[in-house]
Amino acid sequence: MGKRLVVIGGDAAGGSAASQAKKRQPDLDVVMFERGRATSYSACGIPYWISGAVEDEAALIARTPDQHRAAGIDVRMRTEAVGIDLDRRVVHWRDLDGGGEGDEPFDDLVYATGSVPMRPPVPGIDAEGVYGVQVLDDGVALREELARGSVRRVVVVGGGYIGLEIAEACRVRGLDVTVVDRSSTPVGTFDPDVGELIAEAVRREGVEMVLSDGVAAIDVGPDGRARAVVTGSGRELPADLVVLGLGVRPNVRLAQESGIPLGTSGGVAVDARMRTRIDGVWAAGDCVESRHRLSGQRVVVALGTHANKQGRVAGLNIGGGYATFPGVIGTAITKVCDTEAARTGLSSAEADAAGYSFVKAAVDSTTRAGYFPGAAPIRVTMIAERRSGRLLGAQIVGREDAAKRIDALAICIWNEMTVDEILSLDLSYAPPFSPVWDPVLIAARKAFEAVEDDVRQL
Amino acid sequence: MGKRLVVIGGDAAGGSAASQAKKRQPDLDVVMFERGRATSYSACGIPYWISGAVEDEAALIARTPDQHRAAGIDVRMRTEAVGIDLDRRVVHWRDLDGGGEGDEPFDDLVYATGSVPMRPPVPGIDAEGVYGVQVLDDGVALREELARGSVRRVVVVGGGYIGLEIAEACRVRGLDVTVVDRSSTPVGTFDPDVGELIAEAVRREGVEMVLSDGVAAIDVGPDGRARAVVTGSGRELPADLVVLGLGVRPNVRLAQESGIPLGTSGGVAVDARMRTRIDGVWAAGDCVESRHRLSGQRVVVALGTHANKQGRVAGLNIGGGYATFPGVIGTAITKVCDTEAARTGLSSAEADAAGYSFVKAAVDSTTRAGYFPGAAPIRVTMIAERRSGRLLGAQIVGREDAAKRIDALAICIWNEMTVDEILSLDLSYAPPFSPVWDPVLIAARKAFEAVEDDVRQL
Numbered sequence: 001m002g003k004r005l006v007v008i009g010g011d012a013a014g015g016s017a018a019s020q021a022k023k024r025q026p027d028l029d030v031v032m033f034e035r036g037r038a039t040s041y042s043a044c045g046i047p048y049w050i051s052g053a054v055e056d057e058a059a060l061i062a063r064t065p066d067q068h069r070a071a072g073i074d075v076r077m078r079t080e081a082v083g084i085d086l087d088r089r090v091v092h093w094r095d096l097d098g099g100g101e102g103d104e105p106f107d108d109l110v111y112a113t114g115s116v117p118m119r120p121p122v123p124g125i126d127a128e129g130v131y132g133v134q135v136l137d138d139g140v141a142l143r144e145e146l147a148r149g150s151v152r153r154v155v156v157v158g159g160g161y162i163g164l165e166i167a168e169a170c171r172v173r174g175l176d177v178t179v180v181d182r183s184s185t186p187v188g189t190f191d192p193d194v195g196e197l198i199a200e201a202v203r204r205e206g207v208e209m210v211l212s213d214g215v216a217a218i219d220v221g222p223d224g225r226a227r228a229v230v231t232g233s234g235r236e237l238p239a240d241l242v243v244l245g246l247g248v249r250p251n252v253r254l255a256q257e258s259g260i261p262l263g264t265s266g267g268v269a270v271d272a273r274m275r276t277r278i279d280g281v282w283a284a285g286d287c288v289e290s291r292h293r294l295s296g297q298r299v300v301v302a303l304g305t306h307a308n309k310q311g312r313v314a315g316l317n318i319g320g321g322y323a324t325f326p327g328v329i330g331t332a333i334t335k336v337c338d339t340e341a342a343r344t345g346l347s348s349a350e351a352d353a354a355g356y357s358f359v360k361a362a363v364d365s366t367t368r369a370g371y372f373p374g375a376a377p378i379r380v381t382m383i384a385e386r387r388s389g390r391l392l393g394a395q396i397v398g399r400e401d402a403a404k405r406i407d408a409l410a411i412c413i414w415n416e417m418t419v420d421e422i423l424s425l426d427l428s429y430a431p432p433f434s435p436v437w438d439p440v441l442i443a444a445r446k447a448f449e450a451v452e453d454d455v456r457q458l
Numbered sequence: 459m460g461k462r463l464v465v466i467g468g469d470a471a472g473g474s475a476a477s478q479a480k481k482r483q484p485d486l487d488v489v490m491f492e493r494g495r496a497t498s499y500s501a502c503g504i505p506y507w508i509s510g511a512v513e514d515e516a517a518l519i520a521r522t523p524d525q526h527r528a529a530g531i532d533v534r535m536r537t538e539a540v541g542i543d544l545d546r547r548v549v550h551w552r553d554l555d556g557g558g559e560g561d562e563p564f565d566d567l568v569y570a571t572g573s574v575p576m577r578p579p580v581p582g583i584d585a586e587g588v589y590g591v592q593v594l595d596d597g598v599a600l601r602e603e604l605a606r607g608s609v610r611r612v613v614v615v616g617g618g619y620i621g622l623e624i625a626e627a628c629r630v631r632g633l634d635v636t637v638v639d640r641s642s643t644p645v646g647t648f649d650p651d652v653g654e655l656i657a658e659a660v661r662r663e664g665v666e667m668v669l670s671d672g673v674a675a676i677d678v679g680p681d682g683r684a685r686a687v688v689t690g691s692g693r694e695l696p697a698d699l700v701v702l703g704l705g706v707r708p709n710v711r712l713a714q715e716s717g718i719p720l721g722t723s724g725g726v727a728v729d730a731r732m733r734t735r736i737d738g739v740w741a742a743g744d745c746v747e748s749r750h751r752l753s754g755q756r757v758v759v760a761l762g763t764h765a766n767k768q769g770r771v772a773g774l775n776i777g778g779g780y781a782t783f784p785g786v787i788g789t790a791i792t793k794v795c796d797t798e799a800a801r802t803g804l805s806s807a808e809a810d811a812a813g814y815s816f817v818k819a820a821v822d823s824t825t826r827a828g829y830f831p832g833a834a835p836i837r838v839t840m841i842a843e844r845r846s847g848r849l850l851g852a853q854i855v856g857r858e859d860a861a862k863r864i865d866a867l868a869i870c871i872w873n874e875m876t877v878d879e880i881l882s883l884d885l886s887y888a889p890p891f892s893p894v895w896d897p898v899l900i901a902a903r904k905a906f907e908a909v910e911d912d913v914r915q916l
């Protein structure tokens with residue numbers, strides 16, 4: 001009898017792990033449990049589906065259950081893994097629709113349960129009309145609610161990536177939208193100047209931003225439905241619908257209950273091959289922690305791109321290959337209204353927290369030669385270590401064609417380049433693509449001059 | 459008395475060298491000779507000025523003679539350096555308008571004479587109506603000729619970057635345009651599949667491409683003006699105007715005559731600090747050769763971005779600082795009609811010529827998540843060394859937002875990364891910017907699989 005792999009969770013990480021393992025080792029029995037109604041979908045695409053930019057829910061699905069089945073994977077939809085017995089090496093499952101349950105034995109197990117939205121512990125948070133946007137089924141529910149036509153006022157709690165994307169989506173649908181965030185600028189993973197530009201972009205679209213103010217309570221009507229968000233400062237923001245955009249935390253309940261160790265960050269602890277500390281038990285995706293290559297710390301970063309890579313690595317290793325996931329450097333990108341923003345490495349606050357002594361240089365330039373039609377504003381910010389000049393972090397904010405340029409700087413950081421080395425790089429130049437001094441190179445030059453001045457003063 | 463720097467050539471390299479040196483050492487006397495009518499202009503912008511996309515000639519000028527003078531540089535316009543006496547350390551100059559001439563003594567000299575267009579040695583090449591497009595004055599002349607309204611048919615000789623950009627510019631002006639190129643696909647610095655996509659883009663705009671056919675002669679009318687281009691295969695292409703787009707060669711005549719040594723590539727030989735082999739004589743820009751970091755060969759690459767950097771390095775060193783130009787890796791980018799293309803490192807032909815054993819992997823993907831509005835085609839090609847998997851070259855071709863992504867791969871090559879390392883990079887992901895597997899990462903994965911298969915077969 002062949003060996004058996006059980007995968008808990010059928011989205012990006014689980015689906016990739018199952019696919020890769022089966023592909024590498026075709027005689028492997030692969031069973032994949034998914035408690036939702038979809039496999040391998042783009043959670044990041046949900047806001048665009050809600051706005052209507054993406055018409056069809058099916059477009060968000062990279063691989064359907066039937067496609068997985070055609071590849072030889074035994075997919076069990078709407079089936080939740082409710083227990084893992086590491087001694088007997090079985091997963092206990094429950095059919096959420098039929099109500100049946102049972103045990104599934106495994107030789108290898110992949111834990112890919114994803115994440116769950118943060119829910120602030122405030123009164124009313126569990127009322128009807130309060131939505132997270134985490135799994136595709138959340139999106140389905142939210143879209144159905146909006147389609148009913150009784151929602152006019154939406155309050156989004158949390159001004160992170162997802163919060164702002166949902167705010168924009170609701171605005172596109174013509175709703176009144178307010179975003180509440182505890183910080184003085186939204187998207188706190190960026191430095192405040194970038195956050196301010198993002199806030200301006202959102203405001204230009206008519207979204208109200210309530211900043212430096214948290215959520216104290218959800219006011220619930222006699223029908224049991226949320227009717228307002230009450231802020232810490234006492235403001236009452238009427239809402240027909242409340243969306244939680246406070247980020248997510250790793251879904252580790254089942255791991256904890258069954259004895260799969262977590263790491264310092266609260267995610268499942270894995271090594272570079274995606275092995276947990278339990279023999280034959282692997283984990284991947286939003287539920288695991290990764291090594292941050294700059295800070296050395298373990299961090300949880302919920303991103304589809306990591307989930308796909310980690311799932312692939314786990315699957316390859318299970319299938320008898322050898323692969324590693326080398327860690328993350330905090331790269332992220334977002335488009336909010338007409339503004340694009342991206343970051344990589346450490347923000348100023350993160351560099352401070354990690355104890356670095358650094359200089360910061362920002363340059364305002366254009367995405368094309370200044371004289372070229374369509375040249376749009378772009379700001380490149382670099383954070384470089386004092387004395388060494390090593391690039392620690394970078395942020396880009398601008399209009400179209402701006403933010404994806406962050407990848408170049410992510411690779412500079414990955415390779416531990418100094419700003420002095422960066423300013424000499426052979427980057428592409430032609431007038432439709434950049435000024436003759438590329439904004440990235442100008443920023444490096446400015447950062448280098450700051451580092452140099454600093455060294456001179458020593 | 460202060461030391462004196464003489465700069466020959468007032469465009470990107472010369473202008474940058476003069477500015478930096480003066481900035482670093484304010485008591486330096488700086489004299490800059492420029493034989494044309496403009497300083498520090500964007501030669502790369504000329505095609506867009508000819509098309510009308512850029513309205514104003516002045517927009518192409520980064521720094522006017524008066525701006526240089528305000529910075530303390532003694533600019534001598536329309537003044538050609540006609541001799542360099544390295545023993546007496548003087549430059550002999552001639553005023554092209556007034557006719558005066560004289561000697562200018564120097565302590566340091568920057569040779570920044572740029573390049574001259576290639577002119578095939580065929581009958582009629584020097585006739586009226588045959589234009590190169592190299593300096594701004596060429597652009598002025600060409601634009602005036604087009605403005606006269608008597609030109610209907612244009613033949614562009616050479617299908618390189620500039621040739622195609624000029625062809626498009628003339629087409630935008632409503633002219634009949636034919637491009638003649640000896641190769642079977644245009645822009646020979648790309649692999650043929652990319653060249654073919656570029657050719658299709660140009661043809662879609664109504665430009666006729668005559669490929670695999672060279673120029674044998676220019677047929678000259680009784681008025682002394684070019685009236686047709688005769689190809690090697692005997693075709694006669696009627697032309698009211700002929701534009702040479704065969705590329706450029708370094709302008710080294712004066713260096714040769716005065717004893718400043720050239721390198722193996724035919725450009726002025728310089729070290730990383732931009733010193734020629736003559737003490738106190740520096741060189742920068744299109745006229746010098748650079749070290750290709752992959753092949754180790756010396757190469758001449760005429761590009762404004764290199765010229766600016768090299769000029770800055772020379773000026774910094776002359777001004778008492780320390781800076782180096784670390785070489786090039788062959789990065790280039792172009793937009794032709796609706797198609798963008800970029801390259802870095804070695805093409806297949808170049809990798810062959812350099813003796814590498816390599817695999818090639820190409821991926822057709824989209825610039826945004828496939829479901830996202832505006833997702834445009836992008837093809838990423840990677841050339842990786844067999845066994846080691848080191849990335850040797852990459853090419854990107856696609857529509858809007860595609861080509862500038864080459865910078866990421868340029869930095870991978872710069873850092874000698876393998877495709878295995880590249881496929882794990884923390885690149886930015888969100889649906890408006892890429893599929894969850896970024897096209898760059900998919901290409902790296904495919905190249906890695908090709909390398910891996912190859913190793914297994916050994």
